[in-house]
Amino acid sequence: MPEWLLKDESYIPESDKDTFINKSILSLLGLLARIRTQGCDKTDKYFVHAALKVAFTFLLILLLSISRNFTFIVISMVYLLVILSLMRGKEILHILKVSSAMALFTFIVLLPSAFWGNGYSIVTITSKVLATIIAVNILSHSAKWNSITSALKVFHVPDIFIFVLDITIKYIAMLGEFSLYMLYALKLRSVGKNHNKYAALSGIAGTLFIKSKEMAEEMHAAMECRGFTGEYSVHNRFKFTAADFIYILINAGLLTIFVYLERI
Amino acid sequence: MIELTNVSYAYAGIDALKDVSLRIEKGEAVALMGANGSGKSTLLKIINGIVSPDSGAYRFNNEEITPKKLKDTKFAKLFHQKIGFVFQNSDTQLFCTNVYDEIAFGPRQMGMDEADVEQRVNDCLSLLNIQDFKSRQPYHLSGGEKRKVAIASVLALNPEVLVLDEPMNGLDPRTQRWLVEFLIMLNKAGKTILTSTHNLELVQEISQRAVLFGEDHSIAADMATTKLLTETDLLKKVNLVDEYYHRHDGDQHVHFHLHNY
Amino acid sequence: MHIPDNYLSPATCAVIGAAMVPVWAAAVKKVKEEIPREKMPLLGVGASFSFLMMMFNVPLPGGTTGHAVGGTLLAILMGPYAACISVTVALLIQALLFGDGGILAFGANCFNMAFILPFLGYGIYKFMKDRVQSERGEYTGIVLGSYFGINIAALAAAIEFGIQPLLFTNAAGQPLYCPYPLSVSIPAMTIPHLLVAGIVEVIFTVTIVGFIKKVSPGTIYQGAKQKTKAIYGLLLALICLTPLGLLASGTAWGEWGADEIHEVVSGSTPLGYTPEGMRHGFSFGAVMPDYSINGLPEAAGYILSAVAGVAIMIILFKIISALKKNTSGKITG
Numbered sequence: 001m002p003e004w005l006l007k008d009e010s011y012i013p014e015s016d017k018d019t020f021i022n023k024s025i026l027s028l029l030g031l032l033a034r035i036r037t038q039g040c041d042k043t044d045k046y047f048v049h050a051a052l053k054v055a056f057t058f059l060l061i062l063l064l065s066i067s068r069n070f071t072f073i074v075i076s077m078v079y080l081l082v083i084l085s086l087m088r089g090k091e092i093l094h095i096l097k098v099s100s101a102m103a104l105f106t107f108i109v110l111l112p113s114a115f116w117g118n119g120y121s122i123v124t125i126t127s128k129v130l131a132t133i134i135a136v137n138i139l140s141h142s143a144k145w146n147s148i149t150s151a152l153k154v155f156h157v158p159d160i161f162i163f164v165l166d167i168t169i170k171y172i173a174m175l176g177e178f179s180l181y182m183l184y185a186l187k188l189r190s191v192g193k194n195h196n197k198y199a200a201l202s203g204i205a206g207t208l209f210i211k212s213k214e215m216a217e218e219m220h221a222a223m224e225c226r227g228f229t230g231e232y233s234v235h236n237r238f239k240f241t242a243a244d245f246i247y248i249l250i251n252a253g254l255l256t257i258f259v260y261l262e263r264i
Numbered sequence: 265m266i267e268l269t270n271v272s273y274a275y276a277g278i279d280a281l282k283d284v285s286l287r288i289e290k291g292e293a294v295a296l297m298g299a300n301g302s303g304k305s306t307l308l309k310i311i312n313g314i315v316s317p318d319s320g321a322y323r324f325n326n327e328e329i330t331p332k333k334l335k336d337t338k339f340a341k342l343f344h345q346k347i348g349f350v351f352q353n354s355d356t357q358l359f360c361t362n363v364y365d366e367i368a369f370g371p372r373q374m375g376m377d378e379a380d381v382e383q384r385v386n387d388c389l390s391l392l393n394i395q396d397f398k399s400r401q402p403y404h405l406s407g408g409e410k411r412k413v414a415i416a417s418v419l420a421l422n423p424e425v426l427v428l429d430e431p432m433n434g435l436d437p438r439t440q441r442w443l444v445e446f447l448i449m450l451n452k453a454g455k456t457i458l459t460s461t462h463n464l465e466l467v468q469e470i471s472q473r474a475v476l477f478g479e480d481h482s483i484a485a486d487m488a489t490t491k492l493l494t495e496t497d498l499l500k501k502v503n504l505v506d507e508y509y510h511r512h513d514g515d516q517h518v519h520f521h522l523h524n525y
Numbered sequence: 526m527h528i529p530d531n532y533l534s535p536a537t538c539a540v541i542g543a544a545m546v547p548v549w550a551a552a553v554k555k556v557k558e559e560i561p562r563e564k565m566p567l568l569g570v571g572a573s574f575s576f577l578m579m580m581f582n583v584p585l586p587g588g589t590t591g592h593a594v595g596g597t598l599l600a601i602l603m604g605p606y607a608a609c610i611s612v613t614v615a616l617l618i619q620a621l622l623f624g625d626g627g628i629l630a631f632g633a634n635c636f637n638m639a640f641i642l643p644f645l646g647y648g649i650y651k652f653m654k655d656r657v658q659s660e661r662g663e664y665t666g667i668v669l670g671s672y673f674g675i676n677i678a679a680l681a682a683a684i685e686f687g688i689q690p691l692l693f694t695n696a697a698g699q700p701l702y703c704p705y706p707l708s709v710s711i712p713a714m715t716i717p718h719l720l721v722a723g724i725v726e727v728i729f730t731v732t733i734v735g736f737i738k739k740v741s742p743g744t745i746y747q748g749a750k751q752k753t754k755a756i757y758g759l760l761l762a763l764i765c766l767t768p769l770g771l772l773a774s775g776t777a778w779g780e781w782g783a784d785e786i787h788e789v790v791s792g793s794t795p796l797g798y799t800p801e802g803m804r805h806g807f808s809f810g811a812v813m814p815d816y817s818i819n820g821l822p823e824a825a826g827y828i829l830s831a832v833a834g835v836a837i838m839i840i841l842f843k844i845i846s847a848l849k850k851n852t853s854g855k856i857t858g
Contacts, residue, residue, distance in 0.1 A: 001449065004387070004422060007422075013338050014375060015338050181353065
């Protein structure tokens with residue numbers, strides 16, 4: 001037993017600027033929390049088929065983007081706020097936080113153009129950005145992610161591509177957790193001044209790559225053992241419900257309003 | 265040394281720890297036991313300052329550890345030096361290109377000159393009997409070797425408390441045995457050892473005291489390890505063992521057999 | 526660099542998206558040749574790696590941090606075609622599930638980050654690596670590839686922004702989408718990338734490739750020796766794109782003199798100096814003032830300047846590699 005190990009360390013740390021560790025930990029924690037909350041206790045309450053949600057969200061975003069009529073933007077916004085009001089408090093908070101941050105960013109970016117006398121852009125684009133991001137986030141929060149990805153089948157996205165998407169989401173969670181623990185380990189052992197932060201960071205990212213490659217091979221081997229031959233079919237039964245019908249009606253209404261407003 | 269009072273923690277709306285109070289003195293060897301998902305790992309994270317409790321207080325060396333204090337990097341660094349954490353998955357803990365640099369990572373940060381660092385790294389290498397891997401890449405070592413490197417890299421900081429999360433997992437019986445002896449040695453040298461484990465055979469050797477977690481995420485029992493192991497009903501109640509669990513008297517022999525009921 | 530919706534017109538998005546279709550088709554075909562069909566799921570793991578790359582904060586001098594995109598890194602590690610698919614999948618998940626980057630602008634984002642970035646970055650890297658057969662040559666390739674990859678991708682995004690006010694205005698002549706012309710969008714996008722993001726990308730790429738080469742060199746993609754045709758084709762395409770600069774009203778971006786950059790930079794970031802490379806690099810505008818040569822139409826002048834610029838770059842590369850061969854020849858001989 002070496003002598004130094006028997007004594008308590010009398011050590012006064014130097015301060016160091018290593019915020020990148022904490023910032024990376026925070027962004028990973030946010031990511032993992034987002035993936036986890038969509039995984040549990042989601043009872044697709046308003047039973048609208050994910051394919052419809054994807055299609056009409058896309059349509060709404062397209063209409064918003066084309067629209068030159070401010071009334072239409074206001075109507076869409078109201079529609080989105082109504083849907084938002086049906087969601088849970090935590091989700092509403094998250095959606096509003098994300099979308100208002102982006103809208104604020106847009107506002108600041110467009111501020112100089114407003115000073116040059118272009119008031120049109122700053123008002124319409126900022127509100128369009130806000131509405132679009134709320135719409136996408138409502139989709140992402142109100143449907144399970146695997147139902148969103150399998151809904152892509154309706155739009156003739158190849159099965160293998162949907163499969164790759166599903167795997168990606170799963171491995172973002174797994175590798176994300178892995179990197180989180182590596183960052184924790186780095187943080188716990190960062191007890192002083194690190195003179196080579198890039199070495200530490202590249203160690204984490206590099207190990208992550210080697211690990212992901214290894215996991216991919218293992219997964220491929222495991223799938224082969226279960227009889228996977230490269231064919232993957234997504235099963236997606238489409239049962240038309242009353243909620244689907246109402247949802248279509250509402251969106252058809254929006255489309256009519258759009259046509260009406262843009263033509264006049 | 266470590267003092268938790270009424271600590272609770274929930275993640276994504278699910279309880280991980282509920283109203284846990286615990287006091288560990290300097291030089292103790294304590295085992296945390298409990299079924300999967302009973303909150304052991306969360307508790308270890310709180311003790312290491314990785315997460316902060318939702319409610320309740322955590323004091324280390326009579327100083328309350330709060331997120332605010334941990335934001336002060338000098339304070340956080342000193343705290344992390346005093347308490348070392350060996351992760352369950354050693355892969356996540358090793359991020360340098362060779363074993364030497366891995367172990368030297370901590371001492372170098374502590375501002376030691378390179379001669380002292382070398383001394384310390386060599387001591388650690390010989391202490392864990394891994395001198396031969398000095399220039400190998402940690403990533404390509406075997407599971408047991410990785411665990412040893414991870415322990416060496418934490419030990420090089422000379423922490424007062426050593427926390428190990430399921431250190432026996434994935435090790436062969438011989439390496440498990442070696443680790444037991446090693447932890448006993450460290451404890452005798454005055455280090456406080458806190459281990460979470462499922463290993464009912466070895467737990468009484470690496471700890472004098474055991475803290476048992478129930479499935480309700482709170483402490484179900486806190487007593488001498490040898491006594492806890494005889495409380496079969498209690499172990500069953502927390503779903504750590506099933507009805508086939510039994511102990512053989514004498515404590516000294518380990519054997520393997522099939523039950524043909 | 527994630528373009529949100531409503532900054533670009535749906536028409537622009539459709540055109541760029543359509544341009545991505547053959548790229549995707551080629552990438553899928555190429556990847557299928559390199560990876561057997563049943564190994565396609567491996568791409569998912571690559572995509573999640575690429576997604577997570579964007580989560581890492583890279584330390585910058587002074588305690589601040591920056592984000593890397595990692596496009597060139599992925600291309601070096603997995604090959605440009607697999608990188609293209611992986612980044613595409615990562616971008617789709619970001620757009621569809623995280624609301625990060627537009628849905629309509631998905632094609633444009635892919636064009637910049639899944640096409641230009643990995644292919645250009647990899648092209649430059651491979652070009653250098655094949656010509657300068659040494660460790661230093663390879664690292665020079667990584668540095669140049671990652672730096673130019675991200676900067677040209679940013680330039681592409683800037684051009685996409687900048688052409689909006691020219692093409693899409695309402696009856697009153699007010700721009701419907703991004704209101705800034707090329708003269709604003711290009712410096713606004715490229716300067717932060719030249720000064721900060723490009724450097725972050727270089728550090729990130731170099732150190733990670735270095736780590737993997739040390740720990741597990743076998744995992745890095747081994748492309749066949751590149752046909753020089755590909756890189757020349759890419760350069761040709763870039764030359765053809767330069768007349769877009771003409772669309773800029775007012776002063777074109779190339780005319781941002783070193784003094785002006787100094788002003789802009791000291792106004793917006795704490796760095797109060799003109800970077801060394803820029804002071805010299807931008808000065809070739811002075812050789813052909815205003816990018817137009819007397820007696821030639823402006824467009825031709827632009828193309829000519831671009832050709833000259835590319836030729837100078839190629840000449841520089843060749844001189845470096847020739848010198849390299851000479852010295853190594855001396856040592857062995």
